[in-house]
Amino acid sequence: MRTRQAIAGSALFFVAAPGVVAGLVPWLLTDRYRLAWSTVPGFVPVGWVLIVAAAALLLHAFARFALEGLGTPAPVAPTARLVVGDIYRHVRNPMYVAVLSIILGQALLFSSWALAAYVAIAGTAMVSFVKLYEEPTLARRYGAEYEAYRRAVPGWLPRLTPWRG
Structure with a gap:
């Protein structure tokens, strides 16, 4: 039952967060994708x-x-376990990297300076959120396990070989 709730919560958060940040806002900034x-x-x-x-x-x-993790990326419904498998063995913040890459891809697709500026603003906001909220919260919640993971796996630029923690 916990897995179903985690899937439903993650799906809802997917629409609410990256759906807005990488979908709705770029759509509006490009006049509903009407740019050439x-x-x-x-x-x-x-x-x-x-x-x-x-x-x-x-x-x-x-x-x-x-x-x-049996939870969601939403701060209100965090994971029961620290998520360190698969892509998380290469980079600690793959969701943020992916969202920024989607926006950057749209900026290239449309040669849009508005989207280029937006990706810079969104990136600054994400890095700040990670440094000021996420990392301290994860350090408190998972202690030494998170600190070992944080030391071994880069936050933003993926390592080529997976961490084997």
């Missing part, structure tokens, strides 16, 4: 690759929270 596609060589295919790969990564990261 970029004419800069390579921007459109690179944009699509970023969007598709990051969306897959984001779904995978959300699934890990529900299935491994």
